[in-house]
Amino acid sequence: xxxxxxxxxxxxxxxxxxxxxxxxxxxxxxxxxxxxxxxxxxxxxxxxxxxxxxxxxxxxxxxxxxxxxxxxxxxxxxxxxxxxxxxxxxxxxxxxxxxxxxxxxxxxxxxxxxxxxxxxxxxxxxxxxxxxxxxxxxxxxxxxxxxxxxxxxxxxxxxxxxxx
Numbered sequence: 001x002x003x004x005x006x007x008x009x010x011x012x013x014x015x016x017x018x019x020x021x022x023x024x025x026x027x028x029x030x031x032x033x034x035x036x037x038x039x040x041x042x043x044x045x046x047x048x049x050x051x052x053x054x055x056x057x058x059x060x061x062x063x064x065x066x067x068x069x070x071x072x073x074x075x076x077x078x079x080x081x082x083x084x085x086x087x088x089x090x091x092x093x094x095x096x097x098x099x100x101x102x103x104x105x106x107x108x109x110x111x112x113x114x115x116x117x118x119x120x121x122x123x124x125x126x127x128x129x130x131x132x133x134x135x136x137x138x139x140x141x142x143x144x145x146x147x148x149x150x151x152x153x154x155x156x157x158x159x160x161x162x163x164x
Contacts, residue, residue, distance in 0.1 A: 007102060011060060018063075023064060030043050037136050048087055049094050056089050056102055079143035
């Protein structure tokens with residue numbers, strides 16, 4: 001029951017902040033600093049972690065991050081699959097790292113252990129974000145699409161890779 005109430009509250013809060021334009025104003029300065037795919041993925045990760053921490057649920061992290069970054073990924077010609085993967089890397093897995101998050105509340109309640117007892121064992125939650133940043137830095141697993149048609153294009157034709 002507690003987890004359900006947290007999720008309902010978080011979804012309402014996320015929708016309200018989005019409709020009022022608060023979210024886009026908050027990340028406006030961050031968006032101006034995006035010049036590479038690495039910056040784009042890193043920014044997505046930060047917003048996903050922060051919105052998950054504030055909303056206490058991965059649902060809010062996904063809704064907020066997806067709504068804010070989908071137009072940016074499209075404009076920059078980065079495949080939306082990269083956005084989806086990055087949101088999973090941080091919005092879903094990152095919740096287990098926050099003791100007040102619904103993921104952590106569920107795990108501690110289900111396993112019957114303290115947060116401090118299970119946190120050393122969630123290695124996936126530590127490793128995956130690092131691998132995501134490595135992929136963004138090297139370009140491995142990063143795909144590009146034409147902003148107009150949505151069809152895959154070579155890396156050098158993507159708008160984000162034409163920036164200086």
